[in-house]
Amino acid sequence: MAKYTDADCRLCRREGCKLFLKGDRCTSPKCAMERRPVVPGQHGAQNTRKKQSEYGMQLREKQKIKRYYGLLEKQFHNMYETADRMKGNTGENLLFLLERRLDNVVYRMGIASSRALSRQIVNHGHITVNGRVVNIPSYIVSEGDVIAIKEGHSDNGLFNELSKMKITTPKWMEFDTKSLTGKINAMPQRDDIDMNFAEYLVVELYSK
Numbered sequence: 001m002a003k004y005t006d007a008d009c010r011l012c013r014r015e016g017c018k019l020f021l022k023g024d025r026c027t028s029p030k031c032a033m034e035r036r037p038v039v040p041g042q043h044g045a046q047n048t049r050k051k052q053s054e055y056g057m058q059l060r061e062k063q064k065i066k067r068y069y070g071l072l073e074k075q076f077h078n079m080y081e082t083a084d085r086m087k088g089n090t091g092e093n094l095l096f097l098l099e100r101r102l103d104n105v106v107y108r109m110g111i112a113s114s115r116a117l118s119r120q121i122v123n124h125g126h127i128t129v130n131g132r133v134v135n136i137p138s139y140i141v142s143e144g145d146v147i148a149i150k151e152g153h154s155d156n157g158l159f160n161e162l163s164k165m166k167i168t169t170p171k172w173m174e175f176d177t178k179s180l181t182g183k184i185n186a187m188p189q190r191d192d193i194d195m196n197f198a199e200y201l202v203v204e205l206y207s208k
Contacts (some may be wrong), residue, residue: 039088061198068195069098070115072158075138080206089198092190099188102127103137105147109175109182110167111159126153147173148181 017125051199052060066076083093098104103119106127112118119137127134128148129141134179141147149159162177170192 058201062205065095065098065197065199065202069101069104069121071098077206080202083108091203094202095193095199096188096196097140097189099193100140100142101137102129102134102139102141102147105141105173105182105184109147109166109169109173110177111149111162111182113173117158121158121166126150126156126158143184143187145184146181147175147183148179154180168182 062076066073069076071079077098080090080094083097084090086093099108103115103122106112106118106121107115111127112121122137122139123135125133125135126149128150130140130146131148133150153159159180162180165177167175167177169182170188172186172188172192173182175185
């Protein structure tokens with residue numbers, strides 16, 4: 001299966017904002033956006049001064065959202081087509097679907113420090129949904145689903161510190177660090193997404 005293998009920090013610099021791809025490093029002075037907040041490449045500083053075309057703005061917004069959630073182009077486009085078939089605002093539907101991906105939910109619940117790590121945790125069979133192991137990161141959760149660390153896996157080094165952590169989750173979900181169990185209490189709303197996305201630009205791009 002194809003995956004991005006280049007430096008994550010280059011993606012943040014290219015999009016001009018923190019995408020929180022490296023866990024705790026993104027909130028430390030070592031963050032690339034703190035040390036060198038210019039577009040990567042030999043002429044990065046000059047590129048930041050160029051005026052973007054309408055297409056360029058649409059493309060950059062699509063790339064920003066895609067990279068924030070850690071998807072490749074085909075995965076992202078398939079998600080967009082699903083959102084387009086749903087009732088309501090296509091752009092918001094796209095963000096809601098991305099938020100409901102199991103890898104994102106595991107990250108939002110604080111089980112993993114980054115989405116990349118959460119995908120690995122899901123792939124390795126550490127996560128259950130309603131008591132059944134789900135090892136597909138793109139699995140879409142529903143309201144009422146119970147997300148938990150598989151019984152017998154809580155001793156794994158990945159989860160040792162969870163019981164000591166104070167985790168703040170979005171209001172549409174909850175996670176108990178003692179029982180290592182969480183629940184989807186509602187569907188995500190637009191104000192639950194803390195990144196400043198202009199999702200309408202993605203709709204304009206794909207509608208051409």
